[in-house]
Amino acid sequence: MADEERSVLPTDKSISFGVKRIESMREMSFENPEGFWTGIAEELFWFEKKGRIFSKAEEPPYGSWFENWKTNLCYNAVDRWAHSPRRNKVAFFWEGEPGDRRVITYAELHSDVNRMASALSELGVRAGDRITLYMPMIPELIISMLATVRLGAIHSVVFGGFTSQSLSDRINDSGSKLLITADGGWRRGKIIELKKIADEALGNSSPVEKVIVVRRTGHGVTMDPHRDIWYHDTCSRQTKKTDIEAVPGPHPSYILYTSGTTGKPKGAVHSTGGYMLWSYYTFKSVFDISEEDVFWCTADIGWVTGHTYVVYGPLLNGATSLIYEGAPDFPEQDRWWSLVERYGVSILYTAPTAIRSFMKAGDSWPGKHDLSSLRLLGTVGEPINPEAWQWYYRTIGRGRCPVVDTWWQTETGGIMISAQPGNGETPLKPGSATVPLPGVDACVVDEKGVPVGAGEKGFLAIRRPWPGQFMTLWGDRERFESVYFSRFKGMYYAADYAMQDSDGYFWLLGRADEVLKIAGHRIGTIELEDTLIMHPAVAESAVIGRSDAIKGETAVAFVILKQGHAPTQELRKELSNHVRSHMGPIAVPSSLYFVDRLPKTRSGKIMRRVIRAVVEEKSIGDISTLEDSASVDEANRAYIELKEQIERAG
Numbered sequence: 001m002a003d004e005e006r007s008v009l010p011t012d013k014s015i016s017f018g019v020k021r022i023e024s025m026r027e028m029s030f031e032n033p034e035g036f037w038t039g040i041a042e043e044l045f046w047f048e049k050k051g052r053i054f055s056k057a058e059e060p061p062y063g064s065w066f067e068n069w070k071t072n073l074c075y076n077a078v079d080r081w082a083h084s085p086r087r088n089k090v091a092f093f094w095e096g097e098p099g100d101r102r103v104i105t106y107a108e109l110h111s112d113v114n115r116m117a118s119a120l121s122e123l124g125v126r127a128g129d130r131i132t133l134y135m136p137m138i139p140e141l142i143i144s145m146l147a148t149v150r151l152g153a154i155h156s157v158v159f160g161g162f163t164s165q166s167l168s169d170r171i172n173d174s175g176s177k178l179l180i181t182a183d184g185g186w187r188r189g190k191i192i193e194l195k196k197i198a199d200e201a202l203g204n205s206s207p208v209e210k211v212i213v214v215r216r217t218g219h220g221v222t223m224d225p226h227r228d229i230w231y232h233d234t235c236s237r238q239t240k241k242t243d244i245e246a247v248p249g250p251h252p253s254y255i256l257y258t259s260g261t262t263g264k265p266k267g268a269v270h271s272t273g274g275y276m277l278w279s280y281y282t283f284k285s286v287f288d289i290s291e292e293d294v295f296w297c298t299a300d301i302g303w304v305t306g307h308t309y310v311v312y313g314p315l316l317n318g319a320t321s322l323i324y325e326g327a328p329d330f331p332e333q334d335r336w337w338s339l340v341e342r343y344g345v346s347i348l349y350t351a352p353t354a355i356r357s358f359m360k361a362g363d364s365w366p367g368k369h370d371l372s373s374l375r376l377l378g379t380v381g382e383p384i385n386p387e388a389w390q391w392y393y394r395t396i397g398r399g400r401c402p403v404v405d406t407w408w409q410t411e412t413g414g415i416m417i418s419a420q421p422g423n424g425e426t427p428l429k430p431g432s433a434t435v436p437l438p439g440v441d442a443c444v445v446d447e448k449g450v451p452v453g454a455g456e457k458g459f460l461a462i463r464r465p466w467p468g469q470f471m472t473l474w475g476d477r478e479r480f481e482s483v484y485f486s487r488f489k490g491m492y493y494a495a496d497y498a499m500q501d502s503d504g505y506f507w508l509l510g511r512a513d514e515v516l517k518i519a520g521h522r523i524g525t526i527e528l529e530d531t532l533i534m535h536p537a538v539a540e541s542a543v544i545g546r547s548d549a550i551k552g553e554t555a556v557a558f559v560i561l562k563q564g565h566a567p568t569q570e571l572r573k574e575l576s577n578h579v580r581s582h583m584g585p586i587a588v589p590s591s592l593y594f595v596d597r598l599p600k601t602r603s604g605k606i607m608r609r610v611i612r613a614v615v616e617e618k619s620i621g622d623i624s625t626l627e628d629s630a631s632v633d634e635a636n637r638a639y640i641e642l643k644e645q646i647e648r649a650g
Helices: 013-031 033-041 073-082 106-122 139-150 164-174 194-201 231-236 273-287 304-316 335-343 352-361 386-396 477-484 525-533 569-583 608-616 630-648
Strands: 054-056 063-065 069-071 090-095 101-105 130-134 154-157 178-182 185-187 190-192 210-214 228-230 254-258 266-270 294-297 320-324 347-350 376-379 403-405 442-445 457-462 492-500 506-511 515-518 521-524 538-548 552-561 591-594
Touching: 013 033, 033 054, 033 273, 063 273, 069 073, 069 273, 073 106, 073 139, 073 273, 073 304, 090 106, 090 139, 101 106, 106 139, 106 231, 130 139, 130 164, 130 194, 139 154, 139 178, 139 304, 154 164, 164 194, 164 254, 164 266, 178 194, 210 231, 228 231, 254 304, 273 304, 273 376, 294 304, 294 335, 304 320, 320 335, 352 386, 352 538, 376 386, 386 403, 386 525, 442 492, 457 506, 477 492, 506 515, 506 525, 515 525, 515 538, 515 552, 521 525, 525 538, 525 552, 525 569, 538 608, 552 569, 552 608, 569 591
Parallel strands: 090 320, 130 154, 130 178, 154 254, 178 210, 210 228, 294 320, 294 347, 347 376, 376 403, 552 591
Antiparallel strands: 054 063, 090 101, 185 190, 254 266, 442 457, 457 492, 492 506, 515 521, 538 552
């Protein structure tokens, strides 16, 4: 990466002071973790507080948080604001894809959650029961999550784009007794028939006893009179107030399934007390929320980012958030920017994939709108390349909004590494997640678990427990310990490839299983993708490895070009020379394909296994999570076209 891409922005002395403050807080969190976390915990409500906040296990992995403390996640997120001067403050602005809108205050949210909790209680839901939610991005999804934890039950949100088989697998694995869904949801002007998919999922053996259905689209659906209940019918007749279940800190709040490399989903289980503290603390520290802010995290609630930074983090801080149901580019490429303007969004938190997509569309779309309300920008989901960072900073933030590039995972519960305006400004380096939050002991280690020096690449690991860590994998403790804690003794293995520079800043280089081993050299896929995107003709890229008899592995690149650039053999050579000049000849892709789109999940992540299957001419397998199945066809066509070109060339 060129030196100018790593330049520190900004550089004034006041910001340097902010870094010293963060370092001081980090030292305090390590020297006296009990006092550090207790101080933050005191800002939240607890029914009981007994003993130490962290109980160390006799052997790793780690231990448990708030074992003898009792609280309730819903009470902290809703009730304490509904009974305060914030009761009439807006909790959520919501806009559906067709343009319908709702405004929900904390008092109204409290009323809606209480009615839903009463409905669930009426159906026999008790503490510890599992409830699966399969819904679009509508307020009823948030209300249902909050009502579930209010009763001490455990929610399992399944992304509303998954297939019936994916839904069935998650319902059966969690043993859910109740499913909450909707007749459908909107996506690019079309109805996604969620109820129909849910019926298919429940067609075989299922533990589900009742199904609650939200009327969203109004189209006709089949209702089983013995099993199915309309949401509006059951909630409207509820009149009594529901008791709040005080649960111990380690009590599970939710299960969230995350795909593993084996293809079998892993049910990450998060606690109540530790997760609550982590959501509250990280949201406050990273986004520096104020009473007037309007926060918008664009993630779907079906992913962990939606859990922590659409629902729990903002509500625990008494913030106002925007929620949008539909696609970012429907009906036009400026849908997001019109929302920022309409609602006065001041903090925008989104994925680098979305940013690169908007880059490709051009500057004219955001240029049509007044984005002056923005004061802070954030990224999540994958490392952001410096070019996308700079575009985001200049075109969306108009050169005045800091960009917090955050690293974390489903398993960590919330942000671990990020710039922290709430703790004093951090100098920014485009492409770097900067430094860990106070309380996070992150390091980069070699294959033996020994910390490496500045500028050396290795594996990201966490050396100390933190409150937001997940507790186990649902029904699979052995896998939990072997996957995350067996590789490096006494450390959490993040399975990410990373590097620390001489300033201690972390640079994420991709998943550890996506590191290419070319002729003995380790090259992260993110490094190579970023290098390609540095070229002025490239909008987006994806790199995978292909087996090679001589080198062991070679790089294969798929490239999306910016408008005005044609896919020619000359440009292919130019890009190869570009990689050679920046990373050396060892990194030059053995093949480079030009495509119009890349296969992605609906959360915006590139599905590299699909690309790898295309290149290796193997079965693509399950593509139910793809945003656009046509992108698979495009990848196939690009591969075939390139093979034909090579054959014609002799």
